[in-house]
Amino acid sequence: MVKPIDGAVRRVNISDVAELAGYSKGSVSKAMNNQPGISDKARAHILRVAEAAGWRPSARAVALSSQGTRTIAFLLNRSPDLLASDPFFAELLSGIESVLAKHGYWLLLRIGHYDTPEDEAQAYRELVQSERIDGVLVAETRVDDFRLALVRELGIPAVIISKPWAEVDVPWEGPTSPGGGMDEAVGHVVEGGHTRVAYVSGPADRSYVMFRTQTLLEAIADQGASLVGIKPTNASAEQGFAATEELLNQRQRPTAILYDNDQMALAGCRAIRSRGLRIPEDVAVVGHDDLYVSKWFTPALTTVSQDIEGLGARCANRLLGILGEDVEEYGPFGDPKLIVRESTSPVAG
Amino acid sequence: MVKPIDGAVRRVNISDVAELAGYSKGSVSKAMNNQPGISDKARAHILRVAEAAGWRPSARAVALSSQGTRTIAFLLNRSPDLLASDPFFAELLSGIESVLAKHGYWLLLRIGHYDTPEDEAQAYRELVQSERIDGVLVAETRVDDFRLALVRELGIPAVIISKPWAEVDVPWEGPTSPGGGMDEAVGHVVEGGHTRVAYVSGPADRSYVMFRTQTLLEAIADQGASLVGIKPTNASAEQGFAATEELLNQRQRPTAILYDNDQMALAGCRAIRSRGLRIPEDVAVVGHDDLYVSKWFTPALTTVSQDIEGLGARCANRLLGILGEDVEEYGPFGDPKLIVRESTSPVAG
Numbered sequence: 001m002v003k004p005i006d007g008a009v010r011r012v013n014i015s016d017v018a019e020l021a022g023y024s025k026g027s028v029s030k031a032m033n034n035q036p037g038i039s040d041k042a043r044a045h046i047l048r049v050a051e052a053a054g055w056r057p058s059a060r061a062v063a064l065s066s067q068g069t070r071t072i073a074f075l076l077n078r079s080p081d082l083l084a085s086d087p088f089f090a091e092l093l094s095g096i097e098s099v100l101a102k103h104g105y106w107l108l109l110r111i112g113h114y115d116t117p118e119d120e121a122q123a124y125r126e127l128v129q130s131e132r133i134d135g136v137l138v139a140e141t142r143v144d145d146f147r148l149a150l151v152r153e154l155g156i157p158a159v160i161i162s163k164p165w166a167e168v169d170v171p172w173e174g175p176t177s178p179g180g181g182m183d184e185a186v187g188h189v190v191e192g193g194h195t196r197v198a199y200v201s202g203p204a205d206r207s208y209v210m211f212r213t214q215t216l217l218e219a220i221a222d223q224g225a226s227l228v229g230i231k232p233t234n235a236s237a238e239q240g241f242a243a244t245e246e247l248l249n250q251r252q253r254p255t256a257i258l259y260d261n262d263q264m265a266l267a268g269c270r271a272i273r274s275r276g277l278r279i280p281e282d283v284a285v286v287g288h289d290d291l292y293v294s295k296w297f298t299p300a301l302t303t304v305s306q307d308i309e310g311l312g313a314r315c316a317n318r319l320l321g322i323l324g325e326d327v328e329e330y331g332p333f334g335d336p337k338l339i340v341r342e343s344t345s346p347v348a349g
Numbered sequence: 350m351v352k353p354i355d356g357a358v359r360r361v362n363i364s365d366v367a368e369l370a371g372y373s374k375g376s377v378s379k380a381m382n383n384q385p386g387i388s389d390k391a392r393a394h395i396l397r398v399a400e401a402a403g404w405r406p407s408a409r410a411v412a413l414s415s416q417g418t419r420t421i422a423f424l425l426n427r428s429p430d431l432l433a434s435d436p437f438f439a440e441l442l443s444g445i446e447s448v449l450a451k452h453g454y455w456l457l458l459r460i461g462h463y464d465t466p467e468d469e470a471q472a473y474r475e476l477v478q479s480e481r482i483d484g485v486l487v488a489e490t491r492v493d494d495f496r497l498a499l500v501r502e503l504g505i506p507a508v509i510i511s512k513p514w515a516e517v518d519v520p521w522e523g524p525t526s527p528g529g530g531m532d533e534a535v536g537h538v539v540e541g542g543h544t545r546v547a548y549v550s551g552p553a554d555r556s557y558v559m560f561r562t563q564t565l566l567e568a569i570a571d572q573g574a575s576l577v578g579i580k581p582t583n584a585s586a587e588q589g590f591a592a593t594e595e596l597l598n599q600r601q602r603p604t605a606i607l608y609d610n611d612q613m614a615l616a617g618c619r620a621i622r623s624r625g626l627r628i629p630e631d632v633a634v635v636g637h638d639d640l641y642v643s644k645w646f647t648p649a650l651t652t653v654s655q656d657i658e659g660l661g662a663r664c665a666n667r668l669l670g671i672l673g674e675d676v677e678e679y680g681p682f683g684d685p686k687l688i689v690r691e692s693t694s695p696v697a698g
Contacts, residue, residue, distance in 0.1 A: 069481075071457070071481075084436075084439050084440040084442075084443035084444075084641060084657075084658055085641040085642075086439075087433075087436055087439060087642075089439060090433050090435075090436060090438060090439040091433040093433075093458075093460070094433035094460065095433075097458070097459065097460040097461065098460075098461075100459070101459055101460065101461030102461075106457050106458070106459055106481075107457070107458045107459065108420070108455050108456070108457055108458075109442075109446070109455070109456045109457075109458050110446065110449070110450055110455055110456065111442070111443065111446040111447075111450065112446065112447075112450030112451075132418075132420075132455075132481075237641065237642060237645050241645070263641070263642050263645070266642060266645045266646070267645045269645075269647065270645055270647065270649075273647065292433060292434040292586065292612070293434075293436075293586060293612050293615060293642075296586050296590070296612070296615045296616045296618075296619055297615070297646065297647070298618065298619065298622065298646070298647045298648075299647075300619075308433075309433055
């Protein structure tokens with residue numbers, strides 16, 4: 001029997017199970033790892049004893065017997081600070097976790113800023129070499145993203161979160177029209193009488209910015225509006241505020257501003273109102289992402305809704321499917337769509 | 350030499366290093382694991398060769414040689430949904446990550462709702478038994494929190510995020526006066542002429558709610574205000590809105606409402622304004638946490654500031670110190686303090 005030593009609980013080990021079951025350690029290992037070489041009766045007996053004794057093989061031992069680590073990695077190349085300021089990632093993580101938790105998987109997370117692509121590549125290499133993960137999720141792809149070739153080279157199962165800019169032989173999940181929503185937004189503000197449109201975007205090298213810019217330009221051309229400015233930012237509220245001030249100082253002042261996320265739109269609303277301009281009468285404001293809090297803002301924010309949690313869940317699900325888990329079947333992922341609220345439509349009543 | 354096979358990069362292994370260095374695998378293992386039994390010269394040579402060959406022992410092998418996993422676990426017993434809606438955790442994670450990334454540690458994260466305390470305890474047991482972590486961070490302690498005895502019983506190094514309600518033999522990091530800020534908030538609104546105070550709190554069993562309630566009651570008694578209501582919620586904007594409506598429907602309507610987080614305060618502001626009441630003239634509003642976006646709200650939010658990122662960083666730092674890492678020295682952690690903005694003070698000009 002396994003006796004406590006000095007009040008501490010000693011872990012049950014394979015020898016204990018072998019002794020309790022009356023079999024060799026080799027037989028216990030075969031039973032636990034579902035390997036041939038013992039009778040079904042012996043296997044059933046050992047599994048019962050192991051369960052009764054509360055024994056679980058260590059993750060390392062299981063991994064060494066090639067059953068995987070049940071761990072997915074997610075590396076975010078951001079300063080942790082920027083993460084805190086952008087609610088997008090909390091929603092994405094929530095979606096990822098909802099699937100991983102259901103399948104008993106862990107998420108191995110690192111958020112850090114890498115100074116060079118070499119440093120970032122090294123982090124992936126070390127992660128794969130240390131054999132502590134089964135797969136990896138890749139977010140925020142850039143226009144020329146070395147990570148996509150890297151995960152191929154490393155031979156690690158990977159899923160890209162949202163459509164990458166270039167075609168690549170790594171699976172991705174997300175809307176097939178990632179610029180969608182921008183055309184709806186343009187149509188909506190033009191209908192409200194706003195024809196001078198500006199776009200306050202995220203970092204200019206991101207795939208999603210490229211897709212949205214492309215869609216915006218097409219919509220502007222199609223719908224009889226004029227584009228009076230594009231301001232790339234680091235996606236922070238501070239830069240959203242500053243970009244809005246610049247746009248309002250222009251000779252050709254925009255009458256509608258589209259933002260790449262809701263917190264920039266929120267900051268933009270302050271910049272607009274601080275000049276005595278009315279929202280939406282003088283300037284209409286459209287955000288992106290439909291954060292949980294955006295409907296509580298004053299004015300409640302018109303925004304392009306993305307189902308960020310659904311995106312995280314779907315990407316995690318796809319990766320677990322690749323790893324051989326029995327996962328849910330999803331239909332095609334919906335395109336982004338516009339949610340109309342007060343920042344583009346005068347309050348009724 | 351290690352040649353690529355079919356274009357894929359094969360991992361360098363211990364045999365390769367032994368061959369390249371001209372020593373046995375046993376000697377390579379001794380050199381890498383800093384064990385006795387080989388000469389200093391041989392050790393230095395092997396380490397040079399291993400580095401040049403790009404060889405790193407696998408995480409499992411290192412762990413098996415008892416050098417630890419360089420991984421910290423963080424289990425949040427929440428539905429992933431609630432996580433997404435509460436920006437507090439993104440800031441906390443950012444702080445934790447800022448320290449872990451610096452020391453080359455990984456965060457093993459699981460966010461999931463456990464139906465029973467037994468299920469939650471089982472998750473901790475499995476985690477420790479699977480030997481994939483070096484330590485654990487414990488957040489959102491409850492008034493009678495079984496997890497604190499559990500981590501002691503499991504013998505896993507742990508740090509509690511913020512002062513627990515009961516004294517416990519597990520280290521914690523956070524302000525020594527976790528209810529601080531509530532007294533300042535009461536003083537501030539009373540000074541502005543608001544004496545009927547209400548409190549919209551988080552879940553009633555949380556330690557932080559208990560500390561804040563205690564401080565609030567003392568401040569009310571000391572400062573000549575009256576408490577006209579306490580409404581516990583699940584910390585969501587939705588419940589913050591509903592609690593505010595209930596308070597405004599009371600015969601004794603509050604003239605100042607203190608909220609346990611900023612998104613509830615934001616929702617509360619909508620409820621107040623939707624009745625034609627002015628903020629702060631009719632009802633003053635005080636949030637908690639000073640989120641990145643709170644200064645951009647309309648009205649900009651008066652709030653109790655917590656340095657959430659600093660809290661996460663400090664807790665991670667303390668845990669790494671316990672694990673023997675060479676960590677930064679921090680001075681005492683500052684108490685929460687009030688940041689005054691428009692929701693309690695009429696806009697100047």
